[in-house]
Amino acid sequence: MTTFNILLLGSGGREHAFAWKLAQSKRCSKLFIAPGNAGTSTHGQNVPINPLDFPAVAQFVLDNQINMVVVGPEEPLVRGIWDHFQANEKLKNIPFIGPSKAGAVLEGSKAWSKKFMQRHKIPTAGYQEFTADTLEAGLEYLKNHTLPIVLKADGLAAGKGVVICQSHAEALEEMREMLSGKFGDASARVVVEEFLSGIEFSVFVLTDGKTYKILPEAKDYKRIGEGDTGPNTGGMGAVSPVPFVDETMWEKVESRIIRPTVEGLRKEKIPYKGFIFFGFIEVGGEPMIIEYNCRMGDPETEVVLPRLKNDLVTLFENCAKGTLGRVKIRSDKRTATTVFLVSGGYPGDYAKGKLITGLEKVKDGIAFHAGTTLSKDGHCVTNGGRVIALTSLGKDIPSALRKSNRNAKTVQFEGKYFRRDIGKDLL
Ligand code: AMP
Ligand code: GLY
Numbered sequence: 303m304t305t306f307n308i309l310l311l312g313s314g315g316r317e318h319a320f321a322w323k324l325a326q327s328k329r330c331s332k333l334f335i336a337p338g339n340a341g342t343s344t345h346g347q348n349v350p351i352n353p354l355d356f357p358a359v360a361q362f363v364l365d366n367q368i369n370m371v372v373v374g375p376e377e378p379l380v381r382g383i384w385d386h387f388q389a390n391e392k393l394k395n396i397p398f399i400g401p402s403k404a405g406a407v408l409e410g411s412k413a414w415s416k417k418f419m420q421r422h423k424i425p426t427a428g429y430q431e432f433t434a435d436t437l438e439a440g441l442e443y444l445k446n447h448t449l450p451i452v453l454k455a456d457g458l459a460a461g462k463g464v465v466i467c468q469s470h471a472e473a474l475e476e477m478r479e480m481l482s483g484k485f486g487d488a489s490a491r492v493v494v495e496e497f498l499s500g501i502e503f504s505v506f507v508l509t510d511g512k513t514y515k516i517l518p519e520a521k522d523y524k525r526i527g528e529g530d531t532g533p534n535t536g537g538m539g540a541v542s543p544v545p546f547v548d549e550t551m552w553e554k555v556e557s558r559i560i561r562p563t564v565e566g567l568r569k570e571k572i573p574y575k576g577f578i579f580f581g582f583i584e585v586g587g588e589p590m591i592i593e594y595n596c597r598m599g600d601p602e603t604e605v606v607l608p609r610l611k612n613d614l615v616t617l618f619e620n621c622a623k624g625t626l627g628r629v630k631i632r633s634d635k636r637t638a639t640t641v642f643l644v645s646g647g648y649p650g651d652y653a654k655g656k657l658i659t660g661l662e663k664v665k666d667g668i669a670f671h672a673g674t675t676l677s678k679d680g681h682c683v684t685n686g687g688r689v690i691a692l693t694s695l696g697k698d699i700p701s702a703l704r705k706s707n708r709n710a711k712t713v714q715f716e717g718k719y720f721r722r723d724i725g726k727d728l729l
Contacts, residue, residue, distance in 0.1 A: 305330070313338055314374065317374040324346075325345035329619075336353060337351060360387065360393055384406075398575065399575065405567060408595075416431070427496040429496065440494070444470060456490070505579075509578060518542045520599065520605050528721050537600060643692070644688050660713045660714050669692055669709065670690065700729070
């Protein structure tokens with residue numbers, strides 16, 4: 303049995319969930335997380351390396367006989383960490399979970415991904431793209447557009463690059479701001495998209511570039527307030543499975559969107575061994591894709607992995623070897639919910655360094671850490687807006703949510719806030 307010394311890159315709740323699942327495998331001999339958080343350090347060793355410092359990551363891999371690399375977040379992928387490894391004879395054959403730069407562009411450029419969808423006839427909203435050079439044409443285009451209007455910065459904008467404008471005046475102003483550098487280079491190009499109305503859900507696929515395996519689907523809750531009100535956040539909670547995604551919907555999602563996407567990557571000879579996150583919206587019974595991401599979702603990973611029964615190391619090994627076709631995905635039939643505890647003030651300004659207590663009292667569930675760190679005297683303290691995700695399993699949404707919410711009350715820190723209504727819209 304081959305065992306693996308694994309290096310996992312990232313520091314959020316998604317990475318804690320990965321670390322938790324990888325560490326359960328008998329095939330994981332050592333686990334390092336760069337840079338990790340207070341939670342990941344309970345499953346492996348955190349190492350203070352920035353995932354964007356590719357030479358430092360590569361050196362660590364060589365020095366520590368790492369034989370599997372797993373990339374959590376999108377930014378290193380979009381900037382080409384896979385390509386950096388491929389360029390080095392000593393690194394190129396190490397199993398690596400994450401696409402090439404050419405594949406990560408599915409997330410890294412919304413304009414590119416829209417063209418890809420069109421080339422492969424994948425159902426999505428109509429769009430146009432504009433740059434500073436075509437600003438005047440863009441403004442004219444907006445004036446005749448039906449409301450609301452969706453404006454998207456082309457590049458990575460830390461989840462803030464999508465603005466839904468309710469009036470023409472707002473859209474004109476937003477386009478001017480984006481094209482004059484509101485999100486830096488990320489908004490040098492702007493995609494104007496038709497607004498789609500419906501329920502959203504996310505599907506995750508692991509592909510080895512030839513075939514793919516579908517993981518449990520999930521729905522996340524982005525707004526800060528109960529009843530989906532207030533500003534967007536990185537995600538306040540998630541649920542898996544999503545009850546309205548029935549057999550018929552799965553069939554459409556797979557045949558019209560997932561399969562053409564993986565086939566499209568293959569036909570275009572784009573190296574891709576890793577996750578594809580499909581953001582869907584159901585419009586009148588038909589699935590449309592609103593976005594691709596080149597990684598797992600956060601907080602969706604915190605409900606997807608607890609339902610996944612497969613050994614994650616073996617799954618990744620098959621992905622890297624190109625033998626995913628052999629694998630059968632097995633998932634727990636129960637429902638998983640996760641509820642995020644966030645810092646007071648988030649998604650605006652918030653304090654850090656608040657002492658977190660009650661973690662040892664969490665029962666019937668898992669506390670996945672996101673924005674946490676260990677203080678100098680070894681206490682677990684807050685270190686971000688989204689702090690801890692409390693995941694539980696139950697026979698249905700209410701029973702899982704009762705446990706998540708109970709644990710959400712038990713864990714304490716000054717300024718703590720959480721939504722109590724995760725998944726309730728699905729009942
Ligand atoms: P993204 O950053 O691409 O995940 O988009 C953020 C959110 O904007 C999505 O989760 C949707 O809620 C919303 N969104 C994006 N595109 C559209 C669209 N064409 N119509 C309606 N809502 C959209
Ligand atoms: N939960 C949405 C994302 O990870 O982008």
